[in-house]
Amino acid sequence: MTRPLTKAELRVILEEVAAEIRPRVGEGAVAAYIPELAKVDPSKFGMAVTTLDGAVVAVGDADEPFSIQSVSKVFTLTLALGRVGDALWRRVGREPSGSPFNSIVQLEAEKGVPRNPLINAGAIVVADVLLAGREPKAALGEIVGFLRFLADEPDIVIDRDVARSETATGERNRALAHFMKAFGNLGHDVDKVLGVYFHQCAIAMSRRQLSRAGLFLADAGRDPTTGRAVVTAERARRVAALMMTCGHYDGSGDFAYRVGLPGKSGVGGGILCVAPGRGAIAVWSPCLNEKGNSLAGSLALEALARRTGWSVF
Ligand code: GLN
Numbered sequence: 001m002t003r004p005l006t007k008a009e010l011r012v013i014l015e016e017v018a019a020e021i022r023p024r025v026g027e028g029a030v031a032a033y034i035p036e037l038a039k040v041d042p043s044k045f046g047m048a049v050t051t052l053d054g055a056v057v058a059v060g061d062a063d064e065p066f067s068i069q070s071v072s073k074v075f076t077l078t079l080a081l082g083r084v085g086d087a088l089w090r091r092v093g094r095e096p097s098g099s100p101f102n103s104i105v106q107l108e109a110e111k112g113v114p115r116n117p118l119i120n121a122g123a124i125v126v127a128d129v130l131l132a133g134r135e136p137k138a139a140l141g142e143i144v145g146f147l148r149f150l151a152d153e154p155d156i157v158i159d160r161d162v163a164r165s166e167t168a169t170g171e172r173n174r175a176l177a178h179f180m181k182a183f184g185n186l187g188h189d190v191d192k193v194l195g196v197y198f199h200q201c202a203i204a205m206s207r208r209q210l211s212r213a214g215l216f217l218a219d220a221g222r223d224p225t226t227g228r229a230v231v232t233a234e235r236a237r238r239v240a241a242l243m244m245t246c247g248h249y250d251g252s253g254d255f256a257y258r259v260g261l262p263g264k265s266g267v268g269g270g271i272l273c274v275a276p277g278r279g280a281i282a283v284w285s286p287c288l289n290e291k292g293n294s295l296a297g298s299l300a301l302e303a304l305a306r307r308t309g310w311s312v313f
Contacts, residue, residue, distance in 0.1 A: 112183025
């Protein structure tokens, strides 16, 4: 491993990346299928890196909250593995789907078992796991509480307008959930499971908070600032492996090829990326490419990885 970059060096790199990518911001389209997300300013762009010592280097307003959407799936997966361990893999697979995030096509042939926990169907099963023995409110309390703990900030909340907007328009997710329920792969009422899922997706976080929350994945499951274990090193490695292979849906191969780091995108335009032994990166730019991943965000991470040499390969 090369020596860690100084904060000053990292700041220069982030500014160069921002200058390189800014002309592309606004290309693509915001996620209009969730009406509340369609209102977001498409010209937004910024990134924050939290390094292993807990310091934050950022371009743009690192404190501006955005809808984390499917980035939440990394944290619910971590919680579900903590609850049921490897038993999770009886109900959800670990293979890339090669299909869009909201696809239903594989579910019939594969008997209601989603390909992986980072596509919508898989995350809905994970939400069902987190509901066991409690009401949606308590399950959501655990998810938000986990993020507050990881980010070390008490003011992370669910954006009620986004949750309402998604609940009002989420027929496709309802279809996925009912289909899996028909195969016996959901234990709870579809409405309750989707209540958890829609609200976890509607959590709003800033780039600073999100990069801080992902830091344990960059340091073998530990919070490097306190030395406390969040999960085992083995579990952190496995969550990161799923991010690498499945975190960008049918764009995961291309993201691995271009960036070479585990990452998870959301249709709010956020991406959380893990640079093992270095830090965690949160990028936000709302316009999406044709796979539903932040267009400028992906380009920025590619440029960052090129300039820093941060790649797991
Ligand atoms: N809440 C979104 C949905 O269910 C999450 C999808 C995503 O971020 N890719 O459609």
